[in-house]
Amino acid sequence: MQSVIERCCDVLILGGGIAGLWCAYHTAPKASVVVLNKGSFAEASTFWAQGGMAAALAPSDAPEKHFADTVAAGAGLCDEDAVWTLVTEAPKQVMALWHIGVPFDTDDGQLVLTIEGAHSVERIAHAYGDATGRAVMETLPRAVEQRGVRLYERATALQLLVRDGAWAGAFVLRDGTVELWRAKACVLATGGCGQLFAVTTNPQGATGDGVALAFEVGARVADMEFVQFHPTALAVGEVPRPLISEALRGEGALLRNAKGERFMPRYHPRAELAPRDIVARAIFMEMQETGMPYVWLDITHKGEEFVRERFPNIYHACLARGFRLGREPVPVAPAAHYHMGGIRTDLWGRTNIPRLYAIGECACTGVHGANRLASNSLTEGLVFGYRVAHAVDEWLHAPLPALPDSMPVPPSGYSDWQMLRQIQQTMGELVGVVRWADGLTAATARLTELGKAARGLATRWVTTAWLIARAALERTESRGAHFRQDYPASDDARWRVHLTWQIGGAPVWQHPPQRHQEPVHRLSNRQDRRNASGE
Incomplete structure (x- = not known):
């Protein structure tokens, strides 16, 4: 070394x-x-x-x-x-x-x-x-x-x-x-x-x-x-997108489509306060139907002064981009937010x-x-x-662990930003809010080719992206943030399990990793809850 x-x-x-x-x-x-x-x-x-x-x-x-x-x-x-x-x-x-x-x-x-x-x-x-x-x-x-x-x-x-x-x-x-x-x-x-x-x-x-x-x-x-897509990122041409907190909807903000119609009551009884996956998909569907790249978040009924006092940072972020939140609706669209x-x-x-x-x-x-x-x-x-x-x-109280006998020093962090752009394009187009078999198959194939050319930190980016795409392809149902257009229903009999993955001895683009299923841990009674929390 x-x-x-x-x-x-x-x-x-x-x-x-x-x-x-x-x-x-x-x-x-x-x-x-x-x-x-x-x-x-x-x-x-x-x-x-x-x-x-x-x-x-x-x-x-x-x-x-x-x-x-x-x-x-x-x-x-x-x-x-x-x-x-x-x-x-x-x-x-x-x-x-x-x-x-x-x-x-x-x-x-x-x-x-x-x-x-x-x-x-x-x-x-x-x-x-x-x-x-x-x-x-x-x-x-x-x-x-x-x-x-x-x-x-x-x-x-x-x-x-x-x-x-x-x-x-x-x-x-x-x-x-x-x-x-x-x-x-x-x-x-x-x-x-x-x-x-x-x-x-x-x-x-x-x-x-x-x-x-x-x-x-x-x-x-x-x-x-x-992968959770936050429903309401400000729809402006920058990355990262400014987040318009869910708390605005908690304070009464409404979502309207390009026609000015409030649409969330059609998708869920809790309307704007439905779980994030449901709101994100509803926005996606409205965008598809109207051909617009956003919907409107409307809190004008609360007024600009209320918004400025309760949400000062969001208000000023919108103002800096030309929007008077509270006086006018602002454009929002889903964005990748949490894994x-x-x-x-x-x-x-x-x-x-x-x-x-x-x-x-x-x-x-x-x-x-x-x-x-x-x-x-x-x-x-x-x-x-x-x-x-x-x-x-x-x-x-243990000693430091012994080092491996052989440990070549890795390259000093070479970052291929062009490759990251290709990964982003692939994931955005094919592994987004709505997924389907052909798109996911194409995504894993593209990522496999990118992996073969990856060096340094880019190998990590491809690895994580490939695992997301492959797992999405394997899960032939819709559940939570994972929505399959070709399998729109949940299938508890087959898929109420965790998919786990472990390396198969080589990078994922050379040798598929081992895939296993783990049961979901359920608590059946109060004693189970005490045991879970260590009481």
Whole structure:
């Protein structure tokens, strides 16, 4: 192996959004912790989050209600032990975040809660009106550093190392130099993959790297076909698209087609507050019918002053692009937003690779099923970030793992942006809101050819995209965010299962990975729920 700088710590966390930072915050008192973030902390997906965090904090709410809403949105594919863990532990974690200084919106000292699509009660805690993620990222990195955690920006993971089936280290590109990082445990918190699609709300770094890095060393991945398209991104010619939060519809905003007709009551009894997958498909259908590339979001009945005060950031984002939200309707269309699939983990973030954990959007606990409930993502980062901070205890008294006998240093992060554009075009055209067999077959074929030419980081992008497309082809039904035009109905008898994938010894474009099915975890009674939450 050529000479590289070697660095060590007890726990290495790859990714600096809410999940990675909350894990670091709670690990720091007992171990040396390093967080490496691909871009700046202001470029983490968390920073862009608007709506807030779902937790049963209101007197009228209860974990059982949050559980029911989450499972209903998940379209039969939620692992209920994961959901029960989320909803029972969320209130404590949201309150803990508030207590370290995140400036949640309050009224007379009490958290202000709002409602969003598919929630039955008001349970969304938010900050700065509509910039909860910014409030978190202005507070949490500082709190983490005060606990002695070392934070590094613009550090890109190039390759994970394993020895005897266990994680052993990582090659990382930082400041133009490849470094070898060693630790007793590694936590992947690398975020999502929206940038693999042509139209997305995700920041530039969200290219699915973590999923591919783990997959390449033998980690199982699951539910890859389930990509949530947010219904209401501002329909302007830029990427990422500005997000128009679901909270506007929670406050009464209506959706109208090109004819000015309100259409959501035709698609779902809850109309604009239906689950995201249903709203996104309804918008897609209206766009197809009218030939327009958008529909209208109308909150004019509330007035411009209300919007400016309740949603100041969204209001000014629209104003900067020539729209007076609250005075006039604004054009919106679906955009790739969130990946329900990812690296398969247990309820403590463990993967099938010893010493390797995953949390946040890059992980798949099964908590979201086939469609994530609005504002459960930041909550998931808190709950499972906290859990992994305790799970890594099992390695803290062990020595550093031995390195592999052979570990060639990877190329220093060559990025083929033209290839990324080709991936985005393929995924946008053929693996979008509505899918069909011929399109998915063509997508996997195109991605196979791109994989043969890929180098450096581009191999990761192709790997994650290929897994999404192939899983979507395999699942011959419609469920949640995965809609097949040729199989428009759900098929519980065959497909109420998780599809999992594991590398077959070579890149996916050379040798198809192993595909398995896992049953959905169901809770049948109160004792099951106690067991799931560790009571």
